[in-house]
Amino acid sequence: MVITLHLTSVISSSVTIVFLVAFIFIWSARYGLLPFLVSISIFQLLLLTLFKQVQNIGGLSLNTVSIFTIVVGLIIGVVGEMLNKKIRDLQNDKKRLELENQKLLSAIGDMRVVISQLQMRIYFEGEGLIVLLERLRELEILDVDEMLTRAVEIIAEFFELENLHLYRCEGNFMRYVAGIGQKRLPNSLDTTKSRVIYDALQNGYSTLPKVIMKADITSFEPWFAVVIGEKSNAFGVFVVEDVSPEKFSETLVKYISAVAGWLYANVRTILQEEKALEEVYKKPDGTWDENYYIKKKKVFEKRKERFGIPYEELCITYKSEYHNSIVNTFRKSDVLVAYPTNGKIVLRALLAVCDAQGKAKILERLINKYEIEVC
Incomplete structure (x- = not known):
């Protein structure tokens, strides 16, 4: 009686193990034939080990269990392989569509640029340039x-x-x-x-x-x-x-x-x-009339306010004998005005496109070469 109960318990637990492994096997077969082959090899080893201890399980022989699991596994494996192939195809189609979408977006961007340039060309070749030239003429x-x-x-x-x-x-x-x-x-x-x-x-x-x-x-x-x-x-x-x-x-x-x-x-x-x-x-010595100097200063000031273009104003006093040499030191774009007084010259200069550092260099160069005073 005890032996029978023990045998029944072994058979019951063995059947449970068989079905559990079969479930794992069938689940792995879902993912294709390769997982199926690996799973069935493991499953067959387990069956051989089990049937060495018990000749049959619930009336099922080794061959019956093997054939059943192989057939069912093959069916599920084939179905799984087909599904995997379909998934791969869908993934490839998705990537292809994404690439085509990127190409279309790039083409749309290029077309917008072309259309914008065509619109610009049509406008310019029509009334556009005429309007611009009229504004410049004013x-x-x-x-x-x-x-x-x-x-x-x-x-x-x-x-x-x-x-x-x-x-x-x-x-x-x-x-x-x-x-x-x-x-x-x-x-x-x-x-x-x-x-x-x-x-x-x-x-x-x-x-x-x-x-x-x-x-x-x-x-x-x-x-x-x-x-x-x-x-x-x-x-x-x-x-x-x-x-x-x-x-x-x-x-x-x-x-x-x-x-x-x-x-x-x-x-x-x-x-x-x-x-x-x-x-x-403009005077023969290269300096300008005071009225012209004042007008140019207004222009320089306006450019500085509007565009941030720097300019500097310089004032120096020196002996009249240095006058021509000092005037020739400045650039053509600089505007100079001279005031003779008591044998000396007071020179004011507008330094075009010049900052404080540039002004300092000009002063240093003049001081090293001539006897001058900064006013």
Whole structure:
């Protein structure tokens, strides 16, 4: 009786183990044929171990249990493999759709840029440039720097540029005149220090992509530069240090170049008038009449308030014998007025595009060379 109960207990526990392992096996078969093969190998080893102790389990032989589990496992394994393949296909389709979506979004962005440029071209080739030129024509022709200062504002606003700067050429150097937006280039610049600006002076205009195709860039370069005037004898350069990619195009640069050409024609007229003013207000020693000095100071002050362009005013006293040498020390862009008094000269100077440090250097140079007093 005790042996029978023990045998029944063993059979019952064995059946439980068989069904538990079968459940695990069937569950693993869900994930495909490879998990099925691994599981059935383990399952068969367990069955062999179990049937060595008990010849049958609940009337089921080893072969019966093996065949049943293999057949059911194969069916479930095949179904699982099919489901796994379908899941993989769906995942691949999802990735493909995501890539296509990214390409479509990129294409939409490119189309927006193209449409924006086409709209700009249609507008510019229609009434746009006419409107701009009319606004520039309305500028007061009083002073070339004043005219250029106001022109920069109008051109930047018209072309919706957040960054536009104007430099005036003086030999191989450029002097900052006016601009809007942040500026990284210095107020005084050697034209050979920037590949974009140097290339523009050779060809009328140049762009950063064009320069990159020719040579490596090792320092900061503006996006594009447009020459005002003749390539061989440039009056100035428009410099755009930064512009959004969707706004930048060769067409935009060409339109600004066309405006620069028109502007130069007006600049030449103003320069001729300034030359006439020189005959009236400029003295043989290189100094100016006091009225002209006052007018230029107002222009410098306005540029400082509007664009933050610095200027300094210098006053020195010295013996008249040093006068010509001291006057020749200053730049062409500086405006000087002299007051003779008691055998000495009181000289006041407006230092264009100059800060306190630059003023200090000029004073140091003069003090080391001449007997002067600062007034």
